[in-house]
Amino acid sequence: MKFITVLSLLLLASPAFAELTKEELRAVIREEIAVSEKRTREYIDLKIDGLDRSLSARIDAVDKRLGDMWLMVIALVGLIAAAVAIPQIVIAYKERDWKQTRAEIQQLREEIKALQNASP
Numbered sequence: 183m184k185f186i187t188v189l190s191l192l193l194l195a196s197p198a199f200a201e202l203t204k205e206e207l208r209a210v211i212r213e214e215i216a217v218s219e220k221r222t223r224e225y226i227d228l229k230i231d232g233l234d235r236s237l238s239a240r241i242d243a244v245d246k247r248l249g250d251m252w253l254m255v256i257a258l259v260g261l262i263a264a265a266v267a268i269p270q271i272v273i274a275y276k277e278r279d280w281k282q283t284r285a286e287i288q289q290l291r292e293e294i295k296a297l298q299n300a301s302p
Contacts (some may be wrong), residue, residue, distance in 0.1 A: 202210070
């Protein structure tokens with residue numbers, strides 16, 4: 183009975199004493215490396231997706247701000263143009279009226295001189 187028990191224990195324990203061959207060891211290492219690479223790729227892909235979404239949101243925010251700034255620049259240029267153009271238009275209009283008034287004054291002076299010379 184003891185012999186059968188010892189023999190069965192040896193038969194059950196014999197795979198524990200077996201050695202792995204180089205090919206089996208390499209196969210196990212390749213499998214573990216493949217699993218590790220898969221997990222690493224999944225992790226990196228998740229991080230890249232998160233960064234991509236975050237970057238896209240920031241780019242959209244900056245684009246909106248630039249659009250608002252562009253409108254403000256256009257409004258400011260329009261305001262400056264109006265501030266410069268309106269006085270120039272008023273000056274040009276008054277100068278044209280002033281030239282007409284000078285011409286009328288000159289004509290009236292000539293008429294007055296002519297009348298003064300004509301009267302005895």
